[in-house]
Amino acid sequence: MDALNIISQDHSNMWRLAITIDHVATDIEQGAPVESAFFNAAFDYIDQFVDRFHHPKEDDYLFRLLRLRSAEAADILDQLQLEHREGPDNLAALRARVNAAAAGQVSGAQIATDLRNYTAILKNHIRTEEKTVLPLARNSLIASDWAEINQAFLDNSDPVFGEKAQAEFRQLYHRVVSLAPESVGLGGHSEGTLQPLPERTKNEVQLRVEGMESCYGRIKALKGISLEVRRGETVALVGANGAGKTTFLRTLSGVQPMSAGSIHFKGQDISKMRSDKRMRLGICQSPEGRQVFGPLSIEDNLRLGAYTQPRDQVDGDMEKIFTMFPILKEKRALPAGTLSGGQQQMLAIGRALMGRPSLLLLDEPSMGLAPLLVEEVFNVIKMLKSKGMTILLVEQNAFAALAIADRGYVLETGTVTLTGTGQELISNEQVRAAYLGM
Numbered sequence: 001m002d003a004l005n006i007i008s009q010d011h012s013n014m015w016r017l018a019i020t021i022d023h024v025a026t027d028i029e030q031g032a033p034v035e036s037a038f039f040n041a042a043f044d045y046i047d048q049f050v051d052r053f054h055h056p057k058e059d060d061y062l063f064r065l066l067r068l069r070s071a072e073a074a075d076i077l078d079q080l081q082l083e084h085r086e087g088p089d090n091l092a093a094l095r096a097r098v099n100a101a102a103a104g105q106v107s108g109a110q111i112a113t114d115l116r117n118y119t120a121i122l123k124n125h126i127r128t129e130e131k132t133v134l135p136l137a138r139n140s141l142i143a144s145d146w147a148e149i150n151q152a153f154l155d156n157s158d159p160v161f162g163e164k165a166q167a168e169f170r171q172l173y174h175r176v177v178s179l180a181p182e183s184v185g186l187g188g189h190s191e192g193t194l195q196p197l198p199e200r201t202k203n204e205v206q207l208r209v210e211g212m213e214s215c216y217g218r219i220k221a222l223k224g225i226s227l228e229v230r231r232g233e234t235v236a237l238v239g240a241n242g243a244g245k246t247t248f249l250r251t252l253s254g255v256q257p258m259s260a261g262s263i264h265f266k267g268q269d270i271s272k273m274r275s276d277k278r279m280r281l282g283i284c285q286s287p288e289g290r291q292v293f294g295p296l297s298i299e300d301n302l303r304l305g306a307y308t309q310p311r312d313q314v315d316g317d318m319e320k321i322f323t324m325f326p327i328l329k330e331k332r333a334l335p336a337g338t339l340s341g342g343q344q345q346m347l348a349i350g351r352a353l354m355g356r357p358s359l360l361l362l363d364e365p366s367m368g369l370a371p372l373l374v375e376e377v378f379n380v381i382k383m384l385k386s387k388g389m390t391i392l393l394v395e396q397n398a399f400a401a402l403a404i405a406d407r408g409y410v411l412e413t414g415t416v417t418l419t420g421t422g423q424e425l426i427s428n429e430q431v432r433a434a435y436l437g438m
């Protein structure tokens with residue numbers, strides 16, 4: 001991942017946080033209490049992440065070099081850097097107001113307005129950087145500039161840019177997500193980790209699809225798709241609504257007929273195999289729209305995911321899922337229908353994991369989720385990836401999916417039009433224009 005993508009990802013996170021604050025402001029206007037724990041966590045994140053981490057990266061590297069290379073950048077950068085300098089004071093003032101509102105000294109309507117004024121400036125700032133500054137940088141910085149910037153950003157031992165600092169920020173962000181009201185966040189407090197999966201040999205081809213076609217009546221929804229996933233890889237299949245992503249996954253797992261082409265999995269031709277047998281081989285899917293069974297308990301939903309598995313391993317596997325998603329443990333006996341959207345998505349992923357997948361298929365896991373939770377779901381996928389899981393991730397949210405994918409395919413009306421590494425596709429102008437709009 002290069003520096004520009006890191007900055008863009010920071011922007012997406014900030015954008016989601018801003019939208020979340022707007023959402024909570026509306027709730028407050030309608031009478032919800034001012035939750036100071038949530039706001040303080042969000043402001044801690046902005047304070048520590050943006051003011052001490054994100055802005056220095058921009059000021060010290062990107063903006064400094066851009067001033068040297070582009071005369072037209074000066075005015076815009078002056079304004080942005082003024083906002084960077086004033087950021088901490090504005091935030092401190094807002095924090096004091098929110099705490100006063102929580103203590104009943106400022107009205108809900110007034111604090112909602114203050115919050116929106118703050119996020120409006122924040123969003124405008126991000127928009128200017130994305131729409132003006134980053135394109136300018138792409139056009140005017142020279143190779144040695146990029147080398148310098150990338151070197152600073154990718155130095156993992158650096159106290160500001162390095163892994164340790166980043167882990168701290170992820171922790172902070174997670175805290176914000178946990179504390180956010182259930183309509184936009186997790187509405188829970190705990191956090192867990194997954195036991196590492198055994199190390200696997202990478203690079204072996206796990207899945208090879210060649211010339212896959214599939215039709216609805218006379219309409220051909222897939223027009224000859226070829227795609228490959230190697231062991232341990234995360235592959236993203238991105239495309240607009242109606243491109244054929246879900247049809248592809250359904251054909252792959254055998255619930256939708258394939259009219260031409262072949263599927264090989266772990267070296268075996270499974271083109272004609274029944275879907276439950278494919279699942280037994282380890283092709284497990286978290287379906288579009290989550291599709292949890294509302295009246296059944298969370299625990300029973302998880303058990304359903306293990307119906308192809310030997311009984312004696314189910315309880316142990318369920319405990320592993322609970323370690324990963326503690327919120328599901330807290331609510332294990334409740335009907336799944338009582339969970340929030342984000343929690344249901346965790347359940348759908350957990351249910352797929354109960355089948356002990358050797359290829360995990362995820363159909364739009366971020367769809368319909370509150371913006372703050374989108375990040376959380378992608379963090380879960382990143383975590384699974386880091387444990388060695390092989391993942392085929394289908395998403396309309398191209399930026400987030402490609403950012404964590406090793407490789408990606410762009411699907412347009414049933415045809416793969418582009419393929420490359422995740423980073424190549426994110427940098428591709430065609431992809432940026434069509435899918436990465438902010």
Ligand SMILES: Nc1ncnc2c1ncn2[C@@H]1O[C@H](COP(=O)(O)OP(=O)(O)O)[C@@H](O)[C@H]1O
Pocket residue numbers: 216221239240241242243244245246247248
């Ligand atoms: N059950 C269906 N019957 C008829 N056409 C369908 C059906 N499901 C999907 N399609 C059509 O197939 C195409 C691909 O749909 P889909 O695979 O759901 O796309 P995506 O998941 O990328 O949004 C679309 O044109 C859609 O209208």
Ligand SMILES: [Mg+2]
Pocket residue numbers: 245246247288364
């Ligand atoms: Mg779909």
